[in-house]
Amino acid sequence: MTILSRIRSRVALLVGIIFVAILAFVLTDVFSGQSGLMGGGGPGDVGSINGSSISYKEFDNKVKSYSSDDNNMSEQQRQQLSDGVWAEMIDQLVYQPEYDDLGIMVTTDELAEQMMGDKPSDLMRQYFQDPQSGQIAPQYANADGSLNGKAIRDLVKKFQPKDIAQWEKIEQEMQKRLVREKYNTLIRKGLFVTQSQAIREDKEEKTNYAFKYFVKRYSEIADSTIKCTDEELKAYYKANPHKFKQAEDARSIEFVSFDVLPTADDIAKQREELTGLMADFKTKTGRDDTAFVASYSADGAYTSKMLRPGTYPVGTDSMFIKANAGDVLGPFSIGENNVIYKVLGQRFSSDSAKVRHILVAMKGGTAEATRTKEQAKLRADSIAKVIKGGKKMEDLVEKLTDDQGSKAGNKGDYGWFTQETGFVQPFKDAGFNNPKGAVVVVETQFGYHVIQVLDRTKESRKTEVVGIERKTEPSEQTITAVFTKAAEFGGKNNNLELFNKAVTDGKLAKQPGDNITESSRFISGIDQPRPVVQWMFADKTEIGSVSEPFTSDNQQTGAKKYVVCVLTKITEKGTKPFEDKDVRTICELEVRKKKKVEQFTKEINSKKAATIDAWAANLKLTPTDATANFANAVLPMAGNEGRVVGWIAGNPATGKLSVPIAGDQGVYVVVINSVTPAEPLKDVKTRQQSATSAIGNQADSRAAEVLRDEADIEDHRGTRYF
Numbered sequence: 144m145t146i147l148s149r150i151r152s153r154v155a156l157l158v159g160i161i162f163v164a165i166l167a168f169v170l171t172d173v174f175s176g177q178s179g180l181m182g183g184g185g186p187g188d189v190g191s192i193n194g195s196s197i198s199y200k201e202f203d204n205k206v207k208s209y210s211s212d213d214n215n216m217s218e219q220q221r222q223q224l225s226d227g228v229w230a231e232m233i234d235q236l237v238y239q240p241e242y243d244d245l246g247i248m249v250t251t252d253e254l255a256e257q258m259m260g261d262k263p264s265d266l267m268r269q270y271f272q273d274p275q276s277g278q279i280a281p282q283y284a285n286a287d288g289s290l291n292g293k294a295i296r297d298l299v300k301k302f303q304p305k306d307i308a309q310w311e312k313i314e315q316e317m318q319k320r321l322v323r324e325k326y327n328t329l330i331r332k333g334l335f336v337t338q339s340q341a342i343r344e345d346k347e348e349k350t351n352y353a354f355k356y357f358v359k360r361y362s363e364i365a366d367s368t369i370k371c372t373d374e375e376l377k378a379y380y381k382a383n384p385h386k387f388k389q390a391e392d393a394r395s396i397e398f399v400s401f402d403v404l405p406t407a408d409d410i411a412k413q414r415e416e417l418t419g420l421m422a423d424f425k426t427k428t429g430r431d432d433t434a435f436v437a438s439y440s441a442d443g444a445y446t447s448k449m450l451r452p453g454t455y456p457v458g459t460d461s462m463f464i465k466a467n468a469g470d471v472l473g474p475f476s477i478g479e480n481n482v483i484y485k486v487l488g489q490r491f492s493s494d495s496a497k498v499r500h501i502l503v504a505m506k507g508g509t510a511e512a513t514r515t516k517e518q519a520k521l522r523a524d525s526i527a528k529v530i531k532g533g534k535k536m537e538d539l540v541e542k543l544t545d546d547q548g549s550k551a552g553n554k555g556d557y558g559w560f561t562q563e564t565g566f567v568q569p570f571k572d573a574g575f576n577n578p579k580g581a582v583v584v585v586e587t588q589f590g591y592h593v594i595q596v597l598d599r600t601k602e603s604r605k606t607e608v609v610g611i612e613r614k615t616e617p618s619e620q621t622i623t624a625v626f627t628k629a630a631e632f633g634g635k636n637n638n639l640e641l642f643n644k645a646v647t648d649g650k651l652a653k654q655p656g657d658n659i660t661e662s663s664r665f666i667s668g669i670d671q672p673r674p675v676v677q678w679m680f681a682d683k684t685e686i687g688s689v690s691e692p693f694t695s696d697n698q699q700t701g702a703k704k705y706v707v708c709v710l711t712k713i714t715e716k717g718t719k720p721f722e723d724k725d726v727r728t729i730c731e732l733e734v735r736k737k738k739k740v741e742q743f744t745k746e747i748n749s750k751k752a753a754t755i756d757a758w759a760a761n762l763k764l765t766p767t768d769a770t771a772n773f774a775n776a777v778l779p780m781a782g783n784e785g786r787v788v789g790w791i792a793g794n795p796a797t798g799k800l801s802v803p804i805a806g807d808q809g810v811y812v813v814v815i816n817s818v819t820p821a822e823p824l825k826d827v828k829t830r831q832q833s834a835t836s837a838i839g840n841q842a843d844s845r846a847a848e849v850l851r852d853e854a855d856i857e858d859h860r861g862t863r864y865f
Contacts, residue, residue: 187199187200188859188863189202189858189859189860189863189864190229190856190857190858190859190860190863191855191856191857192232192233192236192237192854192856192857193236193237193240193854193855193856194854194855195236197232199863199864202225202228202229202232202860202864203864205228205231205232206221206224206225206228209224209227209228210224218671218673222664225860225864229858229860233851233854233856234319236854237850237851237854237856238323238326238847238850239319239322241326241850242322242323242325242326245326245329247322247325247326247329248322249318249321249322249325253321254314254317254318254321257317257321258295258313258314258317259292259295259296259299260292261292261293262289262292263290263292263295264317264321266317266320266321267290267295267317268290270313271283271284271290271295282294283295283298326846327842327843327846330839330842330843330846331839331842331843334835334838334839334842335835336831336834336835336838337831338827338831340834341824341827341830341831341834342824342827342830344830344834345821345824345830346820346821346824347772347773347792348772348773348774348821349772349774349821349822350772350773350792350818350819350820350821351770351771351772351818351819352770352771352772352788352791352792352795352815352817352818352819353768353769353770353815353816353817353818353819354768354769354770354771354791354813354814354815354816355755355766355767355768355769355813355814355816356755356766356767356769356778356787356811356812356813356814357755357758357759357762357764357765357766357767357811357812358764358781358806358808358809358810358811358812359743359746359747359762359764359809359810360808360809361736361739361743361808361809362808362809363809364739364742366731366732366735369735369738369739371730371731371734371735371738375734376721376727376730376731376734377721377730379730379733379734379737380721380726380730383733384718386729387718387719387723387726387729388717388718388719389714389715389716389717389718389719390716391660391661391662391716392660392661392680392713392714392715392716393658393659393660393713393714394659394660394679394680394710394712394713394714395655395656395657395658395659395710395711395712395714396655396656396659396666396675396679396708396709396710396711397642397653397654397655397656397708397709397711398653398654398656398668398669398706398707398708398709399632399646399651399652399653399654399706399707400652400654400668400695400704400705400706401625401626401628401629401632401692401704401705401706401707402625402702402703402704403617403621403622403625403703403704403705404617404621405615405616405617405618405621406617406618406621408618409615409616409617409618409621410476410481410615412618413481413613413615413616414474414476414481417473417474417481417482417483417611417613418473418474418483420439420483420611421471421473421483422471423435424471424483424485424611425469425470425471425485432445432485432609433445436485436609436610436611439611439613440610440611440612440613441480441612441613441614442612445609446609447487447607447608447609448562448607448608448609448610449490449492449562449605449606449607450463450484450605450606450607450608451494451603451604451605451606452464452603455606456475456476456477459472459475463484463486463606463608464489464604464606466486466489466606467486468486468487468488468489469485469486470485470486471483471484471485471486472484472485472486476615477612479614479615480612480613480614480615481612481613481615482610482611482612482613483610483611484608484609484610485608485609485610486606486607486608487607487608487609488606488607489604489605489606489607490604490605490607491602491603491604491605492575492576492602492603492605493574493575493599493600493601493602493603494561494562494600494603495559495560495561495599495600496559496560496571496574496575496596496598496599496600497556497558497559497560497574497596497597497598497599498556498570498573498574498594498595498596498597499536499537499540499554499555499556499594499595499597500544500546500549500555500570500592500593500594500595501523501526501536501539501540501543501544501546501549501555501592501593502544502545502546502549502589502590502591502592503519503520503522503523503526503543503545503590503591503592503593504519504545504589504590505518505519505590505591508587508588508589508590512545512590514590519590519591520584520586520591522591523584523590523591523592523593524584526539526543526593527582527583527584527593530582530593530595531582536555536582536593536595537554537555537556540554540555541554545590546589556597560574562575567587567588567589569585569586569587569592570585570587570592570594572585573585573592573594573596574594574596574599575599577594577596578596578599579596579597579598579599580595580596581595581596582594582595582596583596614701617703622703625704625705626692626705629692629705629706629707630691630692632645632707633689633690633691633692633707636689637689638687638689639686639687639689639709639711640687642689642709654667654668656668656669656675656708657712658714659676659679660861661676661680661858661859661861661862662858662860662861663676663861664861668695668706669693669695669706670695670696670697670698671694671695671696671698672695673861674693674694675690675693675706675708676861676862677861677862678690678693678708679708679710680861680862681862684710685710685713686710686711686712686713687709687710688709688710689707689708689709690707690708690709691707692705692706692707693705693706693707693708712724739810740805740810743803743809743810744803744805744810746762747762747803747810747812748803750762751800754800754814755800755812755813755814758800758812759812767779767780768816771788771791772788773788773792776788776789781806781808781809782807782808783807784806784807784808784811786804786805786806786807787804787806787811787813790804790813791813791815794815795815795818796815797815797816797817797818798814798815798816799814799815800812800813800814801813801814
């Protein structure tokens with residue numbers, strides 16, 4: 144019996160509503176982790192979890208059950224929804240069996256207490272809080288801002304039957320969360336830091352060493368001078384397999400881009416279209432004028448602006464200054480746009496202004512405001528009257544304004560601004576259109592502003608215009624021509640050798656896309672790359688395969704291009720083979736480094752001296768003074784060198800020269816000048832608790848990782864679902 148059923152058995156249901164956000168809770172990624180290991184699964188499966196295949200139909204039905212309007216979701220929303228459902232399935236098939244085996248459960252009474260007892264769980268907050276402020280809605284909050292359990296119980300008692308299903312889903316999610324928390328607590332309780340361990344760690348971290356060192360850096364010898372045999376590289380590979388683990392199947396590509404740009408003919412045609420509008424534009428007045436601009440402008444907006452010398456189209460100052468109201472000028476090329484302007488009039492005004500303001504917010508203008516528009520206007524007029532009566536406005540700002548930025552000490556003064564400054568237009572107009580010292584009230588979308596004009600620059604002649612502006616776009620013929628070019632490139636150069644030769648011969652720019660997994664959603668240089676990823680992981684795509692053109696449209700800038708890709712590498716999950724180029728590179732770096740250590744150690748020992756200064760001089764090196772400890776193992780001009788500091792901590796005798804120490808940047812010799820012991824740890828218990836908490840926090844995610852690894856999760860949603 145659910146909690147709700149128990150309540151309903153005693154209390155009659157009343158009319159009510161619930162405003163919970165079920166989806167946000169359901170889609171929170173379980174254990175803050177997301178697996179994307181790929182490889183298996185049947186032909187119609189989107190993946191497998193813990194041996195259970197997840198069919199396309201099963202997964203799709205689950206996704207649709209959380210979406211009321213699947214057709215209108217963006218790609219990003221669809222991916223987030225898919226991730227949430229996948230995480231839920233991992234919870235059901237990986238974590239829940241573990242809880243069951245351990246006998247971990249949450250009783251009905253316990254669940255009721257956590258959801259609507261006198262002190263509800265913090266997990267319930269998200270259902271009763273404002274998503275913007277993060278504060279609990281007043282009707283469900285205690286005086287200290289915490290959740291009021293009684294208010295939740297009262298709400299549940301009022302549910303109509305249609306609310307029951309939603310509440311029961313919350314019960315299910317809360318039960319899963321609480322079971323998970325019990326599991327994490329069980330693991331954390333099994334971890335403990337002893338007193339001696341806490342004392343030792345504190346001592347190690349707070350004992351400071353002052354020392355002098357010199358280093359013979361690996362970079363002093365070129366890698367090309369160190370030869371490595373295949374036997375040496377293979378020996379390193381076999382001895383260090385953990386360094387070559389590949390968690391997911393991956394692919395690498397190279398690609399060339401074919402940008403779709405407007406041609407000279409496209410630009411000329413668009414200018415002709417604008418020219419054809421000019422005569423009609425000139426005859427329009429009033430509402431017809433506004434509608435005409437809205438109909439033919441790219442953004443559909445009627446926005447006038449003031450142009451002045453320096454902002455007119457290049458070389459047109461005289462044309463605009465002499466123009467009369469009603470004249471239509473253009474077309475002009477401005478950046479990526481073509482535009483025609485209708486002159487509304489000539490006027491003299493300032494280029495810059497400086498004002499002080501007090502904002503009286505109104506409901507609908509800001510989230511916090513509760514005043515009606517009429518109340519806000521009345522208050523603004525009253526403030527203006529007080530200021531006109533002689534009260535200094537700067538003394539009133541911080542006390543009266545609803546503009547949070549004006550409460551930071553600027554007294555409502557944001558400095559000089561121009562027409563290009565990002566304030567709303569009525570605010571700017573108040574500064575430009577009123578004399579210095581004037582106090583006016585103006586309305587904006589934020590409320591009413593009491594504005595005092597502090598200063599204005601000298602007035603100059605300007606032309607007020609409204610424009611019909613269009614971004615220069617490539618025509619369909621141009622788009623088709625670029626696509627054809629890209630398709631011909633891919634068709635003729637259909638293997639890696641031909642692809643690379645064509646790139647070289649055509650002096651094309653080739654870009655890499657390395658280590659792309661099946662779940663990848665980003666490839667640098669390719670917008671909306673899902674079709675590319677699907678092609679990369681298709682069964683028929685082999686190393687050297689060349690793709691057909693893929694569309695890459697930038698949603699923000701509108702830039703369009705086609706990309707043609709060639710698959711250059713396939714990396715299977717598991718241990719990378721020795722033949723892998725990256726594996727060989729790592730082996731070569733490490734084997735060379737080992738050989739340099741042997742060579743440097745021999746050379747350093749051959750020129751040993753009684754002091755570190757003399758020893759460094761024999762090697763033509765310069766010693767450096769440094770201080771370090773376990774918590775901060777960074778050496779000047781060397782970076783983090785944990786091995787060096789570890790040697791020092793293990794050999795703390797002062798005045799004794801070290802043996803050569805192989806570090807990350809080179810081979811070091813050190814001598815300790817002094818040791819500053821750590822102060823005795825006074826509060827051992829607090830240190831214990833802090834250390835235990837730290838390893839406990841890590842254990843939560845580590846346990847989840849182990850469970851996911853053991854479950855052998857295979858995720859093919861990237862190529863079989865999206």
